[in-house]
Amino acid sequence: MVGDEKEIIRKYGLAPLQGEGGYFRFISTFGENSGCIYYLITSSSQSRAHILDNDEAWFFLEGGRAMQIVCDPDTGAMEERILDEEHRFSLVNKKMVQTTFLISGSYALFSTVMSPRYRSEDYHEVSDAVIERFPILKEHV
Numbered sequence: 001m002v003g004d005e006k007e008i009i010r011k012y013g014l015a016p017l018q019g020e021g022g023y024f025r026f027i028s029t030f031g032e033n034s035g036c037i038y039y040l041i042t043s044s045s046q047s048r049a050h051i052l053d054n055d056e057a058w059f060f061l062e063g064g065r066a067m068q069i070v071c072d073p074d075t076g077a078m079e080e081r082i083l084d085e086e087h088r089f090s091l092v093n094k095k096m097v098q099t100t101f102l103i104s105g106s107y108a109l110f111s112t113v114m115s116p117r118y119r120s121e122d123y124h125e126v127s128d129a130v131i132e133r134f135p136i137l138k139e140h141v
Contacts, residue, residue, distance in 0.1 A: 004063075004106050004107060005040075005042045005043075005106055005107045008040055008063075008107055008109055009023055009040065012025055012038050012040075012109075013025050014038060014040055016045075017039070019048075019050070019120075019123060019125075020047055020048055020050055020123065021041075021045045021046050021047055021048045022039055022040055022041045022042070022045050022046065022047050023039070023040040023042075023045065024037045024038060024039045024040070025037060025038045027111070029117055031115065032115065032116070033115070033116045033117050034113060034114065034115035034116065034117060035113070035114055035115075035116070035117025035118055036111060036112070036113045037111065037112055037118070038061075038109065038110070038111055039109070039110045039111070039112050040107055040108070040109050040110070041066060041100060041101060041102055041107065041108050041110075042102070042106065042107045043102055043105075043106050043107070046099070046100065046101035046102065046140065047098070047099055047100040047101065048099060048125075048140055048141055049069075049097055049098070049099040049125075049126045049130075049131075049137045049140045049141045050097070050098065050099070050123055050124060050125060050126065051073075051095060051096065051097055051098075051123075051124040051125075051126060052092070052094060052095075052098070052114070052118075052122050052123060052124070053094055053095070053121075053122040053124075054094050054114050054115065054116060054118075054122060055091060055092065055093050055094050055114065055115070056091075056092045056098075056112055056113070056114050057089070057090075057091050057092075057112065057113045057114075058083065058089065058090040058091075058092065058100075058110050058111075058112050059088060059089060059110060059111045059112070059113075060083045060084060060085070060087070060088040060089070060108065060109075060110055061109045061110055061111060062108075062109050063105050063106075063107045063108035063109050064084070064102055064103070064104045064105015064106065064107060064108050065082060065083070065084040065102070065103050065104040065105060065108070066082070066083040066084065066100055066101065066102055066103065066108040067080060067081070067082060067083075067100070067101055067102075067103045068080070068081040068082075068083055068090055068092075068098060068099070068100040069081075069097075069098070069099050069100075069136060069137070069140070070090075070092055070096050070097070070098050071096065071097040071098075071130070071133075071134045071137070072096055072097075073095075073096075073097060073130050073133065074095075076133065078134060078136070082103075083100070083108065083110070084108075097126055097130055097134065097137065099137060099140040101140060125141070126141060
């Protein structure tokens with residue numbers, strides 16, 4: 001791991017996020033049980049393709065450029081979104097397939113917000129049928 005990545009993990013007290021990949025730390029709840037985390041992807045640990053039961057707002061904080069792929073398993077629509085210093089926000093609607101990975105730099109740090117707050121049972125791996133429909137996801141599972 002590059003020194004910058006280790007420093008970010010130490011500075012923010014991040015831990016590996018099981019299942020999805022990357023590193024995280026819960027920050028707080030607010031409002032009607034909404035929750036916020038720090039989330040870090042690195043050159044060796046990305047956000048694997050997955051589906052969440054609730055909307056998730058992403059905020060780019062610092063680091064390299066990231067690509068977020070969002071797919072609608074119902075309609076077949078797919079969108080590629082850049083997250084970086086010029087493109088700081090992305091909303092991933094519930095039930096969409098999402099994956100986020102670096103395209104430059106050694107890390108990218110985000111904050112994400114979910115309402116209600118994330119629970120492990122809200123996370124779902126993508127099925128083989130979804131991967132077959134969106135072949136680009138094969139390298140991100």
